[in-house]
Amino acid sequence: MSESAEIDTALLQADFDAQLARPVSNTLFHVGAAIVALSLLLMVIGPWLTPYDIGRPSDEIMQPPPSLSQVPGLVRQMLAGAPHPAIHWLGTDSAGLDVFSRVLAAPRADVSIAVGANLFSLLVGSLLGLFAGTARPWVGGLTMRISDLVQAFPVFITGMILVTLAGRSNGTIVVTLALLYTPIYIRLTRSEVLTQRHRGFVDAARVLGKSEGWIALHHVLPNALAPAMIQASVTIGFAILMTAGLSFVGAGVRPPTPEWGLMIAAGADGIVQGEWWPSVFPGIAISITVFGYAAFGNGLERRHAR
């Protein structure tokens, strides 16, 4: 067998695989986009969709969710409009609150914190990245070292310090996460700026007598933003996870706000006694959301690369 022919067939096979892989990644992208859209929708209207009051405790403490065999019967009853006992689809927690309602209402806190922190980091990070990429080399280098320093600080410690200093509020978490993510956007934007500044159209603008500042804002920045925007989608997903994590350790959202991390923390004690539902369902909600943002970001990246 000829080696060159062998290499060629390998190349062809890779080509072929790429063709096959495309529809799968497209499906993932659409699933991701749907999850992202749903999470944003729930952020806005979630608290109004809840079948039960999310704040008022009831007597129905630690009711398990209906078993799978009961579900069809319950659905039929509901559709028929017949009088039926109150259904807690995902059970109730130790305070008698409906888990399903709280899972639906939680994106108001989780998603808005994650999106807010990322929009803030994207804005600040891309401008600082543009500055670091266009300034004199030593100024740019200094900016990068400072951002390394910020990034190297453990996020949970930062969160706890800020909570101690400024109190426990959504604003504190946004600041904590923004500090964590801004360096990522600085780095991404800077490296892209460094490539874009030497593109032909940038030199052409210089030759046309445009100032460096004008070029940076009109040519370099708009073309350098794409990777940061794609990163934002993935990072928002992880920011949701991080918000839940901070809340879990007590450096996050203040109870009794419905929030996935708080719900997991509150239900954690019951798991050993077999009362799994107050923790597991918010956990599943986090997983689906993080996966959705990651799949959406991944799809965006593929589309951009093409």
Add this chain to the structure above:
Amino acid sequence: MPDNAPILAVRGFSVAFGANRAVNDVSFDINPGEIVGLTGDSGSGKSTLGLGLLGLVRAPGRILGGSIAIEGTDLLRLPEAERRARRGRQIGLIVQNPRGSLSPLHTVGQQIRSVLRAHLTITRPQAKLRSVDLLRQLGLNDPERRAQAYPHEISGGMAQRVLIAMAMGAGPRVLIADEPTSGLDVTIQAQFLDELSKVSRQAGSAVLLLTQDLGIIANYCDRVLVMEDGRLVAEDRTAHFFAAPQDRYSRRLLSLAQLSPPPPPKTAETLLAVHGLSKAFLLRGSGKRLQAVDRVDLAIGRGETLGLVGESGSGKTTVGRCLLRLIEPDSGKVMFEGRDLARTPLATLRQLRRRLQIVFQDPLDALDPRWTVGRIVSEALERPSVGRIAELLQLVGLDPSTASLRARGLSAGAQQRVSIARAIAADPALIVLDEPTSALTPLARVGIVTLLRSLQREFGMSYLFISHDLNTVEQLSHRVAVMYLGQVVEVGTREQVFNAPLHPYSRALLAAHLAPDTTDRRIDRAPGAALAGEIPSPVDLPVGCYLASRCPNVQEPCRTTPQDLQYLPDGRAVRCAPAAAL
């Protein structure tokens, strides 16, 4: 089988990608010892045909039918295992991008040996001897040592020769070479093709040479096939093809070769004068200096085109960028409209710069992907208006409706026209054209050359035309400067440099130049004036003349005395004391 039967006989061969027939009912023969050129514009189906002849198709394409008979056996009727055994042994392929085709993890010797051992029943030591022997036949000096090199340790020209060794190693009867010299410098290109034709003639094998370069066809091929939209539209003997092309595509391509020289400029006034321009780059890490431009003197008259030629790494692009201060020169003067641009403060320069414009090699990279064509052109206008943009687009041969499109949607030729429109919108006195036709298909190249000539006729601006493509330089330039290792080694009128070059380097460069002309075919003559050895590293330049180590007429003082540009009575200048004394 009779001796005069063709080695390769293709009949009714078709390859389809969906409903689109990339290769459509193609039939031809190649006889023993024959080199056949296959040409056509990009997308005409040449590469698909080349790969298809090995029974390979890129997904999702498929072979629709036909036959590919090699010495009487139809490759397409064989089972896959048998077909694979014959690839490489009976039919070999040389692809573009030699370095990308070699595995970076194995030495070139190992890679040649693996081909030999796959097709021939020989022992390991025999394969080793044979691979070294192949490299020696291909003109590599010290083949034992070269065989132990990894692909990144050898030059592009050597990598290409390793690929020939791999393709020819098992002695295939048919060799398919797909643009084997694209990206190589002219001197290396000529060397490579000399070796390829020699090896194939000796072995009596059939060669199908896929190329867009009519110079290669004129100089090396016995017959020509022309493809357009997947069909063979012409088949002819080479001499007859160039004398009287039969099809539309070839006629348009060849029309450029028959262009008259550009009319001389109206005045003898000097527009730009460069004296002693130098630029060195500090190499990161090692602290070494790379002398990219070394005491360059140039002059361009108003309305004149100066062609700047030289091989890759000779510093031509750096010169162009230094003139515009896109790179800051270390020293030297750039006198333009009464000012020294090299000493003008950047703030003042910003105003002056519009008089000097540039068109880049990569047409897509030169246009902001987020902007529409209209906005790109209006960037150069001080008072933009829809009417003026439409006027400029028409001037470069584009429809005014192009203004609403983005660059990505245009062909490379149209993208380059947008760049030209932007450059002339600033009303420049001089445009630096940095390899503007290198990334284009032959037809688009014809279009751009014709456009540049007509714009110069109309507006009288000057061009600095930087290119390694001597054919295009000949069609555009009034005068030509030749660069070697950062220095200008010869300047003269187009006729002086092309017809009677003085400097040994210019002579070697022009000897390697393949003109699309069949009167003095390179394959029929002994290659003359070739330079020995490799180009010295620009980091570690010789003391005396930079060419001394390779020059055929080197004299003892050359090795120790640096050479200066000497101006001769007939107006030309040459950086070679012995040549100037003649």
